[in-house]
Amino acid sequence: MAMRVIIEGRVQGVGYRAWAVEQARMLGLKGWVRNLLDGSVEVVIDGPIKQLMGFVAYCQDGPSAAHVRRVSTAPAADEVVPEGFEQRPSA
Template sequence: MLTRHVLVTGMVQGVGYRAWTRQAALQRNLVGWVRNLADGRVEAVLQGEDENVLDMLDAMRQGPAMARVEAIQSRDEEALATNYFEVAG
């Protein structure tokens, strides 16, 4: 089980990135959350089987069609106590 905290920089707000992230995470059986930050970045926490989390991180580098991802930062995070994936705030 792997849990990663992710920050996505670029044109990632107002382009469906959060909804896309939730759908892509659910397809990979991940739990966690995604939200917009006031500085224009998107923040997420992803948890699931190692290979599924790593695959999701690769997918997030591209994102939905209208997004323009410039960079992704990720680090290990403490395990979540949840069984769903939500779009937060």
């Protein structure tokens, strides 16, 4: 089950993408993370539901320098998810 997660707040320039890569790999999830032009971070993840929900819960806090205001999720059924987890360029 692929899921799109959008994290809003002070989440760019604080190591959020590198942190997300570490968390996703620790949970055995596949997918990617990137910064968006509006200042948010976008993550597409795929894996077992328990691990997906754990990742979303971790995103509420993020790395220590982040200030997360909102985390929203939506299905990402049409998204092609790579094996492993990668950091992508900003969009």
